[in-house]
Amino acid sequence: MSRKIYVFDTTLRDGEQVPGAKLNRRQKLEIAEQLAKLGVDVIEAGFPCSSPEDLKAVQTVAEQVKGPVIAGLARAVPSDIDLAWEAVQKAERPRIHVFLGSSDIHLQKKLRRDRESALQQAVEAVKYAKKYCEDVEYSTEDASRSDFDYLCRVIEACVKAGATVINVPDTVGYAIPEQYGELIRRLRERVPALDKVILSVHCHNDLGLAVANSLAAIRNGAQQVECTINGVGERAGNASLEEIVMALRTRKAFYDAHTDIVTTEIYRTSRMVSRLMNIPVQPNKAIVGANAFAHSSGIHQDGILKDRSTYEIIRPEDVGVKAHSLVLTARSGRAALRHRLKELGYNLTDEQFERVHKRFLDVADRKKEISGQDLTSIVEIELTKVPETYTFQSLQIMSGNTMQPLASVTLMKDGQPHTDAATGNGPVNAVFNCIERIVGQEGKLRDYDLKAVTMGKDALGEAMVRVEINGAVYSGIGTSPDVIEASARAYVNAFNRFFANGNL
Known part of the structure; x- marks a missing residue:
């Protein structure tokens, strides 16, 4: 023994x-x-x-x-x-x-x-x-x-x-x-x-x-x-x-x-x-990294197809990594979404499901297919949100290499829209400045990370930020097929964490 x-x-x-x-x-x-x-x-x-x-x-x-x-x-x-x-x-x-x-x-x-x-x-x-x-x-x-x-x-x-x-x-x-x-x-x-x-x-x-x-x-x-x-x-x-x-x-x-x-x-x-x-896992991290069970070499792929033990000493399913074939799109109904969520191991309440469904439709309208990784990202962000003082609604950007970027952002608070505009040294910076004007608080960006959740031109972008507000650092995360929107959602998330700590 x-x-x-x-x-x-x-x-x-x-x-x-x-x-x-x-x-x-x-x-x-x-x-x-x-x-x-x-x-x-x-x-x-x-x-x-x-x-x-x-x-x-x-x-x-x-x-x-x-x-x-x-x-x-x-x-x-x-x-x-x-x-x-x-x-x-x-x-x-x-x-x-x-x-x-x-x-x-x-x-x-x-x-x-x-x-x-x-x-x-x-x-x-x-x-x-x-x-x-x-x-x-x-x-x-x-x-x-x-x-x-x-x-x-x-x-x-x-x-x-x-x-x-x-x-x-x-x-x-x-x-x-x-x-x-x-x-x-x-x-x-x-x-x-x-x-x-x-x-x-x-x-x-x-x-x-x-x-x-x-x-x-x-x-x-x-x-x-x-x-x-x-x-x-x-x-x-x-x-x-x-x-x-x-x-x-x-x-x-x-x-x-x-x-x-x-x-x-x-x-x-x-x-x-x-x-x-809000600490990303590096792609090549052992056991849980995105590439831990990925094989790109032709020789490796050939070996894996013949027998997984040739290049895998751990089965992905042994650590809870599962491959699914069901593809979700904007036309997928609630039943298909519930089935997929259950496959991924999520047992959501009706209220949680409605939040996930709303965000799923928003992303699916702009992305051909929603992969398991996309859905996991959507679910986990929705389920881990702090109470939202401000909710992201929309943004518009004017930018180019010969003009100063200009952003207009609309956030919702207590059911009412709040819109403002600001410039910046780049489109993301302009959006961040605009958000600060709306919420009435200044933030100092300490860290900014942007990555694709999946591969392809229409990949879901995942932004993570760390923002210093009134001397304390707050993290935020957001996803969207539009990386500027993902960045905006992350920045709003960080300020919502600030407000959730009684800083209204």
């Missing part, structure tokens, strides 16, 4: 630390419910002390999501631990996750304290958390750069104090797989107390080695892996859940380990996180 590896998902905490990817309570709950469906063992729902809103979001997840352990992160101080417990106490299976630096770099440069006082603080924090919660995880922050003997002392003391999970993070992505695997092996040999608890790892991707380091740790005895959907996270990101899970599944004989992840839910979860955080 292979070893069970526990999957600790920190998309809602570490993943949310990406600038502009902040999630509201409803969005966190939606992702958490999908993570439960995916089969993760632990959901780290947030960092409750970071803000009152995050505290409430973690409480909502703890109260409503059943199945996985729900964890809240806390620094090794009583006030943080109090808030973490307040956030997770109503969970079916609560966990308090406490952390403190263990490397001399963190102790001296950040915490300004010596090893002994930090060790005492760690022990006291675990004991304090244990008064609230039976399940306490302790993380030795920056473990991969810590003195080995001191690291052993900290781990042994925290297990004795009552920790049920010990996490050994590669916080800054400094480790090399051989070195990190060796660290895990040596810790298990040196600290017998680790046999009584779950040994966890948490790897960052600064050198592009997060997944490799996580797998090396599993190979050497780690029992829990901390990761995120699509590898999202601060700086270069975290270890990618889907890559670790599928590596263990595909090379099961080598690792002699398995997870309880429902792999057919991977692609759906990836798309949801990408949409709600």
Whole structure:
């Protein structure tokens, strides 16, 4: 029987630390419910002390999501631990996750304290958390750069104090797989107390080695892996859940380990996180990228047609990527659309279906055929919209290489049209300036990404923006066969997120 590896998902905490990817309570709950469906063992729902809103979001997840352990992160101080417990106490299976630096770099440069006082603080924090919660995880922050003997002392003391999970993070992505695997092996040999608890790892991707380091740790005895959907996270990101899970599944004989992840839910979860955080998945991303199961080489295509195993080590359907032959057009009726949505795995309420149907008709009127990818994009954007203060209605553009672009935009608010015009240094800039005039707020464009959802001249364009408004960054996403309209919809979406946060 292979070893069970526990999957600790920190998309809602570490993943949310990406600038502009902040999630509201409803969005966190939606992702958490999908993570439960995916089969993760632990959901780290947030960092409750970071803000009152995050505290409430973690409480909502703890109260409503059943199945996985729900964890809240806390620094090794009583006030943080109090808030973490307040956030997770109503969970079916609560966990308090406490952390403190263990490397001399963190102790001296950040915490300004010596090893002994930090060790005492760690022990006291675990004991304090244990008064609230039976399940306490302790993380030795920056473990991969810590003195080995001191690291052993900290781990042994925290297990004795009552920790049920010990996490050994590669916080800054400094480790090399051989070195990190060796660290895990040596810790298990040196600290017998680790046999009584779950040994966890948490790897960052600064050198592009997060997944490799996580797998090396599993190979050497780690029992829990901390990761995120699509590898999202601060700086270069975290270890990618889907890559670790599928590596263990595909090379099961080598690792002699398995997870309880429902792999057919991977692609759906990836798309949801990408949409709600407005972080596009790179096309060549392993497992969930648009090109992960695409073959353009004639030699590859010939091999695939003869036997898929020639060039595919993972079946697309195993991760929830499905090919469909039904083609939708503007003439397709509601029954065909409902059937197609059901094929794609969407069970929509009547209200949700009407929103999707309206947008489907709008796109289908301008596009010959609506592919599965087009429909997925339409559905996910419609279902993840925040309440709309302003709704995009129409735009007109006058532009050319010998004139200053001029845009006229109409937005709807409370059933009333609001129209204005503005110039810009390009048609998209003119549209953005016009939207700002209508909503009465200035924005500073921090990031702008435009891509085709499918191939062909009539491909659906998908625009993603990050806009700084009043010192905070808000993300927006929009689609349309017209890339300028897609950009406008994305910009309006970003401002609607701003207004949804009570900034009216």
